[in-house]
Amino acid sequence: MTAQNLLVELFVEELPPKALKKLGDAFATVLADQLKAQGLAPADAAVTAYASPRRLAAHVAGVLPRAADKAVSTKLMPVSVGLDANGQPTPALLKRLTALGADASAVAALKRAPDGKAEALFHDSIAPGAALAAGLQKALDEAIAKLPIPKVMSYQLETDCELPGWSSVNFVRPAHGLVALHGSAVVPVKALGLTAQNSTQGHRFEAAVSPVVLKDADSYAATLQQDGAVIASFNERKAEIVRQLAAAAAKVGNGAKPIEDEALLDEVTALVERPNVLVCSFETQFLDVPQECLILTMKANQKYFPLLDAQGKLTHQFLVVSNISPADASAVTGGNERVVRPRLADAKFFFDQDRKKTLASRVEGLGKVVYHNKLGTQGERSERVRSIARAIGQQLGSDALAQQADTAAQLAKTDLLTDMVGEFPELQGIMGGYYARHDGLSDDIAFAIEDHYRPRFAGDELPRNPVGVVVALADKLETLVGMFGIGNLPTGDKDPFALRRHALGVVRLLVEKDLALDLTGLLRAAVPAFGSLIQDPSGALADFIYDRLAGSLREQGFSAQEVDAVLALRPERLSEVAKRLAAVRAFAALPEAPALAAANKRIANILKKSEGENTATVNPALLVEAAEKDLYAALQSTVPTANAKFDAGDHTASLQALAALRAPVDAFFDGVMVNADDAALKANRLGLLRELHNAMNRVADLSRLAT
Known part of the structure; x- marks a missing residue:
């Protein structure tokens, strides 16, 4: 049996662009996996996925005409x-x-x-091994059934009966062609009412021939590009667009570069079969509008790539990725320029109209916007954020910071009532910053209004100034405390209020801004702002935030043991966690660490079993054995040094000072019976262990490092 390469293509009407890449990868993966499972393709067979606006295809190497027989x-x-x-x-x-x-x-x-x-x-x-025709039919049916289709269409097929259109098919888009080639031979499979053949369709307007006849499986991509004017590979088409965008920007000169947007690039790649990048422009008067508005309308509505200058400022030129390549492209560029002009004019109109009212005049209107049926309006929410922000401002700075945070919090949500944000919700906060400056407010207030949603996502920048940090923290705490307070918690994959993201935002603000705030106190201080609307959720919410912190730390490369050791103590100052982790990692590298960690675990178990008998003090007169006297002496000489280092913030030196306890701790457990018959001796020894345990676990719970 001679193995040959296999090519399968479904030719359909235009596929949903945002789902195209996923659809193409899923089609190729499932098809190949099914062939491998049936023994028709080797486990390491090379698989190439193709996806263009009107086709999904897969090329699988080394496919057999019949699978080998198997003993069962x-x-x-x-x-x-x-x-x-x-x-x-x-x-x-x-x-x-x-x-x-x-x-x-x-x-x-x-x-x-x-x-x-x-x-x-x-x-x-x-x-008997599966024949290719039967095996491919099964694989194709499975690949179609498992496509991650965002929304299924139902359409009808014409049949041989007297009533055409009697049979209906459910698929992502109506299918019009099926190709299945094993080498140069057509594999007789059927799908979606179609029978496999060796020809497909090329570009709607620029194909050299129609249909495009494929000689064999390996010539698919080259033939489709040459005769059909289609770049079948999603990745190759994307790379070509990137190349042309860079070339067009270089031709414009002055350091111009297209805006970087991976999602936009993927979407445009899914809209064209043979890209042709063209330079267009609009009137410079529109540049008076904030560039975020212009960029958003060009990207979201027109799928254009705005051009930025060397300083990152928007220019009056933009790039269009066309699906046709006429000899004279003036009609294409002129058409795109005519289309974008009304969009930019709308943005300018919204901007001009919004500036006729101050943000302060919109505050009252927030009382008419429902935030949540159990938590009231946006106006009531803003008052809660103000209350929380004032409290945080007082803790972090002064009356001045608290007053600025109060002003920014009062105005932070008012841009929700503007025409611009009504049209482009993605600009909330950003437009508030522009309108605040127009109203004559300081940059501190304007930046805080603009930044109070930050960080919006993983890796996003944090607020630029202390006022923004305070308002951003207050805003996230209000959301978390409110939602937890009414029992509206994330479940599984569902998190409609993005509470996980808000919790990570709180963590990042506390840690990266090195804020001197205790987490539990911060949560409890936010509760009174809600009055009788909620039950105090600070305990459950603290657990939730520590869980998010633990996950974030593990993603940063810290081991589960290191994270557990530090977070087991629930450090209130999250800004100290990084120092504690570094100290634990340095301690774990010491030769004394394994023995001390094991001893710490043993001590914890002893103290746990002896709860009620423990005492926090040690009577030196009751120290009988030499080993317990030596341990007590070692504690007296070592612990003050370790505590001084801890209090000075040098957690690494604090833990390393404890390494001197290894020998006396080992000798104690070798030569001393803790559970002595004499109750006084037992209590004294438990007190000694309690003192040792307290000294060893100020930075982290070292027992978590024991293997």
């Missing part, structure tokens, strides 16, 4: 059920053999083998 061992039934007392087959066994295509003559060849507590009968046979 089928469990029949327990021996006691299949054979009677004389060793003769029972009716049940004969019936099972008949179902497998065998008869009584096969009984002698049956194998016996243990199966749990009983012995069972097994029938060995040879299963």
Whole structure:
């Protein structure tokens, strides 16, 4: 059997662009996996996915015309059920053999083998390998069934009966062609009412021939590009667009570069079959509008790539990725310039109209916008954010910071009532910053209004100034405390209020801005702002935030042991966590660390079992054994140094100072019986262990490092 490469293509009407890449990868992956599972393709077969606006295709290397036969061992039934007392087959066994295509003559060849507590009968046979036509049909059906289709269409097929359009098909888009080539031979498979052939369609307008006939599986991409004017590979088409965008920007000069937007690039790649990048422009008067508005309308509505100058400022030129390449492109560029002009004019109109009212004049209107049916309006929410922000401002700075935070929090949500944000919700906060400056407010207030949603996502920048930090923290705490307070918690993958993201935002603000705020106190201080609307959720919310912190730290490369050791103590100042982790990592590298961690675990267990008998003090007069006297002396000389280092913020030196305790701790456990018969001696030794335990676990719970 000679293996050859296989090509399968579904030719359809225009596919949803935002889902195209995922659809193409899924089609190729499932198809290839099914062929491999049937033994028609090797496990390491190279698989190439193709996806263009009107086709999904897969190229699989080394596919066999027929899979190899396989030995199959089928469990029949327990021996006691299949054979009677004389060793003769029972009716049940004969019936099972008949179902497998065998008869009584096969009984002698049956194998016996243990199966749990009983012995069972097994029938060995040879299963013929799947033929490619049948195997590919199964794989194709599976690939179509498992496509991650965002929304299914139902359409009708014409049939041979008297009533055309009687058969209906459900698929992402109506399909019009199917190609299945094994080498140069057509594989007779069917799908979606179509029969496989060796031809497809190229570009709607620029294909050299129609249909495009494919010589064999390996010539698919080259033939489609040459005769059909289509770059079938999503990744190659994307790379070509990137190349042309850079070339067009270089031709414009002055350091111009297209805006970087991976999602936009993917979407445009899914909209064109043969990209042609053209330079267009608009009137410079529109540059008076904030560039975020112009960029957003060009990207979201027109799928254009705005051009920025060397300083990152928007220029009056932009790039269009066309799907046609006429000799004279003036009609294409002129058409795109005419289309974008009304969009930019709308943005300018919104900007001009919005500036006729101050942000302060919009505050009252927030009382008419519902935030949540259990938590009131946006106006009530803003008042809660103000209250929380004032409290944080007082803790972090002064009356001045608290007053600025109060002003920014009062105005932060008012841009929700503007025409611009009504049209482009993505600009909330950003437009508030522009309108605040127009109203004559300081940059501190304007930046805080603009930044109070930050960080919006993983890796996003944090607020630029202290006022912004305070308002951003207050805004996130209001959301978290409010939603937890009414029991509106994330479940599984569902998190409609983005509470996980808000919790990570709180963590980042506390840690990266090195804020001197205790987490539990911060949460409890936010609760009174809600009055009687909620139950105090600070305990459950603290657990939630520590969980998010733990996950974030593990993603940053810290081990689960290191993270558990530090967070087991629930440090209130999250800004100290990084120092504690560094100290734990340095301590774990010491030769004394394993023994001390193991001893710490042992001590924790002893103290846990002796709860109620522990004492926090040690009476030196009751120290009898030499080993306990030595441990007590070591504690007196070592702990003050470790505590001084800890209090000075040098957590690494604090833990390393404790390494000197290894020898006396080992000697103590070797030579001292903690649970002495004498109650006074026992209590004193438990007190000694309690003092040791407290000293060793100020930075982290070292017992978590024990293996």
